[in-house]
Amino acid sequence: MSQQTVSDEAKAVARRNTEEVQGKGRFDVFDELFADDFTDHTPQPNTTPDKAGVRKLYTYIRAAFPDFHAEIHWQLADGDRVTTYKTYHGTHEGPFLGVAPTHRKIHFETVDVMRVQQGKITDHWGVGNLLSLMQQIGGWNQPTEGADDSTVSSLHAS
Numbered sequence: 001m002s003q004q005t006v007s008d009e010a011k012a013v014a015r016r017n018t019e020e021v022q023g024k025g026r027f028d029v030f031d032e033l034f035a036d037d038f039t040d041h042t043p044q045p046n047t048t049p050d051k052a053g054v055r056k057l058y059t060y061i062r063a064a065f066p067d068f069h070a071e072i073h074w075q076l077a078d079g080d081r082v083t084t085y086k087t088y089h090g091t092h093e094g095p096f097l098g099v100a101p102t103h104r105k106i107h108f109e110t111v112d113v114m115r116v117q118q119g120k121i122t123d124h125w126g127v128g129n130l131l132s133l134m135q136q137i138g139g140w141n142q143p144t145e146g147a148d149d150s151t152v153s154s155l156h157a158s
Helices: 003-024 027-033 051-064 130-136 149-157
Strands: 034-040 069-078 081-091 105-117 120-128
Touching (some): 003 027, 003 069, 003 081, 003 105, 003 120, 027 034, 034 051, 105 130
Parallel strands (some): 034 120
Antiparallel strands (some): 081 105, 105 120
16 A cells, blocks of 8 residues: 555544544544554543543533534645644533533634554544633633743743
């Protein structure tokens, strides 16, 4: 199989996860797409770095944002690794990280890398702009000007 074919197949699997599992809550497809020995190298709080942990995360997110879905801006593949830049959208209808439902529309960006082998997602690395999300639902407020000067000064002194 050529490098291009491997990359195209890996991108299709990553896209299917984003659109069908994350975007539509199709957990039958989740079981089809994720390898039993899946490893999340950047697990979220209160989850485990395995298939059960990512399923728990997806379930939790869909309960908090029932209309959760992504806009994929671009995907790049290098062999069996796919990098996806996307913006998630949803409405805050359930508790999320200690914040009661606000019914606000949210959006936040993520970049993730998924390794796909033999049609299954085996590994994940990712970074999401959760600070932006928490600001949108009122879970984090900007400190007042000057309140963090000592922290900022100590960071610059390091």
